[in-house]
Amino acid sequence: MQSNLPHLQSTFTTDCVIFGFHEGELKVLLIERNEYPFKGWWALPGFFVDHNETIDDAVKRILYEHTGLTGIYMEQLYTFGGLKRHPQGRIITVAYYALLRLDDLKSRPVPITDFARQAVWHPLNDLPELAFDHRHIIDKSMAKVRRKISYSPIAFELLPEKFTLTQLQQLYEAIWGRKLDKRNFRKKMLNYNILKELPEFQRGVSYRAARLYRLDKRKYARVFQNEMTFSRETNG
Amino acid sequence: MQSNLPHLQSTFTTDCVIFGFHEGELKVLLIERNEYPFKGWWALPGFFVDHNETIDDAVKRILYEHTGLTGIYMEQLYTFGGLKRHPQGRIITVAYYALLRLDDLKSRPVPITDFARQAVWHPLNDLPELAFDHRHIIDKSMAKVRRKISYSPIAFELLPEKFTLTQLQQLYEAIWGRKLDKRNFRKKMLNYNILKELPEFQRGVSYRAARLYRLDKRKYARVFQNEMTFSRETNG
DNA sequence: TGACCATAGTGTAATAAATACACACTATAT
DNA sequence: ATATAGTGTGTATTTATTACACTATGGTCA
Structure with missing residues (x-):
């Protein structure tokens, strides 16, 4: 100017x-x-x-x-x-x-x-x-x-520190407005290797308690470049 | 506010x-x-x-x-x-x-x-x-x-109306700062089906004249969603 | 007019990633 | 003990990405 x-x-x-x-x-x-x-x-x-x-x-x-x-x-x-x-x-x-x-x-x-x-x-x-x-x-x-959310891990900002994979998937589904396949979602998310599996489980639920995870901050930065994508999945 | x-x-x-x-x-x-x-x-x-x-x-x-x-x-x-x-x-x-x-x-x-x-x-x-x-x-x-440039056809804004595939590739290379493989580039770009092949060729060059193309505007909008990507290519 | 130069133009095989898909397991409540 | 509700897992198919090298053509110049 x-x-x-x-x-x-x-x-x-x-x-x-x-x-x-x-x-x-x-x-x-x-x-x-x-x-x-x-x-x-x-x-x-x-x-x-x-x-x-x-x-x-x-x-x-x-x-x-x-x-x-x-x-x-x-x-x-x-x-x-x-x-x-x-x-x-x-x-x-x-x-x-x-x-x-x-x-x-x-x-x-x-x-x-x-x-x-x-x-x-x-x-x-x-x-x-x-x-x-x-x-x-x-x-x-x-x-x-x-x-x-497709290329950076902003989703975790919306979740509690410890979360289940189902919660993470529901968040992606809410943001994209479409259902994702549970097996594919987990496979892909775990492959990014940015989640740390905790020795803890959900409590107070009346069904099998899900494992808790948290974001592994050491690997966070790397993924920021890697561009996570869930681009074409159409199936429920 | x-x-x-x-x-x-x-x-x-x-x-x-x-x-x-x-x-x-x-x-x-x-x-x-x-x-x-x-x-x-x-x-x-x-x-x-x-x-x-x-x-x-x-x-x-x-x-x-x-x-x-x-x-x-x-x-x-x-x-x-x-x-x-x-x-x-x-x-x-x-x-x-x-x-x-x-x-x-x-x-x-x-x-x-x-x-x-x-x-x-x-x-x-x-x-x-x-x-x-x-x-x-x-x-x-x-x-x-x-x-x-990976998910929308803004590249064409920088080129003349009629351009060669080599010019288009050079533009992507300039923007991304890395070389792309000619065959893969052409295969992919032509597959998007957004270019119209013209019955015209380059003029005034002292080598084999390249074919000219232009953006097919009817198909432009569709690609805007399709997300063109050239994500991981590393080879020259 | 033929040799030469510079760039255009082309195909296939190997690998990696995305997708579609179904059933057994387990913690709790009753 | 059993009904419930959600967890957790594997494989085959399709699609996309990558690597790679030679022939074709138009123009120039001797």
């Missing part, structure tokens, strides 16, 4: 699509707005980016405020600058998505801010009508996650 | 990585700055985004000013908001990359603006030191193009 020009001024914000996975379902954290415009509507958590913080820091702040957690996996998605996306004038928003372990959150109430009446996890398959262009932002996030 | 808050103001710009392909080499269009900071340094073409134009429109404007062309393939890359990226304070930039047919441009002089002494195509493998974080932006663009 070039300088010495009139510094045109504009307002910009960040909005964050926070994904969680619980009981085989993908969920998104939405707030119910307590302000105009779109008062009473559901919307993505978001806020203005202060001029002395980075965009990443603004997003971390929002994530902390809504989850009480730090160190959440997050990635910038896209910057929306349509002239009509906000009824009060053009507001640019830098959208991020975040993936988090819903289990870490179980007993932690979602804090309420002045701007939101409540914050609630909504199943991705059953979203209410959303304020602004937020539905579009969620759709675009899902498209990115759906692609990215 | 939420409203009714003090509208924090900030300045933001767009920078554009314009890629071209010529004589087997990838090139980037850079301007020589005629303004402080970084006066005399090479930089990406860019400009402030006006508050009544979309970001896409700002980029189209920049592309037109520097190439005289419209309808160029472009895509948003990333938004950079580091506090120290500009010595005069935090300026957010939305980076785009664009792909264009250098041949369309052959006899067209690159226009000079007040802010730039000259605009020159630089080979990607031999870039000068760049102003701001522009080197980082170019690297990130290349990473995206390198990935995206």
Whole structure:
């Protein structure tokens, strides 16, 4: 960019699509707005980016405020600058998505801010009508996650530290919206050699308890390049 | 995002990585700055985004000013908001990359603006030191193009309408920085069935003239989903 | 006009990866 | 003891990837 020009001024914000996975379902954290415009509507958590913080820091702040957690996996998605996306004038928003372990959150109430009446996890398959262009932002996030899960191990961000292969498979199925073959899934996933088999099993289930695994972080980086793919499987 | 808050103001710009392909080499269009900071340094073409134009429109404007062309393939890359990226304070930039047919441009002089002494195509493998974080932006663009060329037919944006298979292969080789096997490349590319064989041949070469092809647009969309890949080839 | 140069153009076999597919096992609850 | 519900495993088939070397052609130049 070039300088010495009139510094045109504009307002910009960040909005964050926070994904969680619980009981085989993908969920998104939405707030119910307590302000105009779109008062009473559901919307993505978001806020203005202060001029002395980075965009990443603004997003971390929002994530902390809504989850009480730090160190959440997050990635910038896209910057929306349509002239009509906000009824009060053009507001640019830098959208991020975040993936988090819903289990870490179980007993932690979602804090309420002045701007939101409540914050609630909504199943991705059953979203209410959303304020602004937020539905579009969620759709675009899902498209990115759906692609990215094929070549990087982001799925593990959504699972508890110890998980069963069935949980992992259900997560892939939820993200891709299609069934995978159990034998092929396990064969392939174990072949990547990024999972560490634990000497532990599920507890409290009324059927054969499944073995627990966790991600082997030493091998994580290697796989990031290897590009895991489950590309063409069609069978149930 | 939420409203009714003090509208924090900030300045933001767009920078554009314009890629071209010529004589087997990838090139980037850079301007020589005629303004402080970084006066005399090479930089990406860019400009402030006006508050009544979309970001896409700002980029189209920049592309037109520097190439005289419209309808160029472009895509948003990333938004950079580091506090120290500009010595005069935090300026957010939305980076785009664009792909264009250098041949369309052959006899067209690159226009000079007040802010730039000259605009020159630089080979990607031999870039000068760049102003701001522009080197980082170019690297990130290349990473995206390198990935995206595997699953979408963006390569054709860089070639003339009629091209030989060797040109197409050289382009993939330039983008991936490694040699591909000619027979495997042709077999695979022709199998996608997205190329239309023309009844024409190269002219003016002092060796056997190669057949010309062009992209078959009817089949283009289908391949966008099919995910062309040349993943593991290691042989020269 | 024939030899030469530079690049175009072609096929097959070996290996690796993806896919389709079905049944026995086990922990728990009743 | 038995019903239930989900765990855990192996193989054959198909498809994709890789490795590899020679002939064909158009143009140039002696």
